[in-house]
Amino acid sequence: MYEKGMDLPKDPEMALYWYRQSAAQGYTDAQLALAILFANGQGVKVDLAQAHTWFHKAAEAGNSNAQFNLGTYMAHGIGTAKDLPSAAFWLSRAALQGKAGAAANRDYVVNLLSPQERDELERRLKTATNPQHQDKQATIR
Missing domain, CATH: 1.25.40.10 (Tetratricopeptide repeat domain)
Structure with a gap:
């Protein structure tokens, strides 16, 4: 307001x-x-x-707009060191929630990753989207 x-x-x-x-x-x-x-x-x-x-x-x-912006900032090194694997992670999270433009930006960044970085991205995404993992994280906190 x-x-x-x-x-x-x-x-x-x-x-x-x-x-x-x-x-x-x-x-x-x-x-x-x-x-x-x-x-x-x-x-x-x-x-x-x-x-x-x-x-x-x-x-x-879980804010998809923030995930999109964070991924974009990380891809370009704005406000932080350039980090393409993390950029791809956050853009993927935004894309999973249907954020417009996130999937295209993610795909562009993923194409810049090494095969090892792509494998690590896949592991991070599985961990982040696995309800059992999230339950364990909540228990730890």
């Missing part, structure tokens, strides 16, 4: 405050919004490392 000035005066500082509050409580849309604010310098200085951090938190929690 504060970010776009909907029903309230536009106030980037208040938008940042409320996004931080919501993001701290685990709301992935707020985490994604924070990432975008830091990436674009809306109400804050551009901070690509912070953008990467917030994209990663939201991506881990």
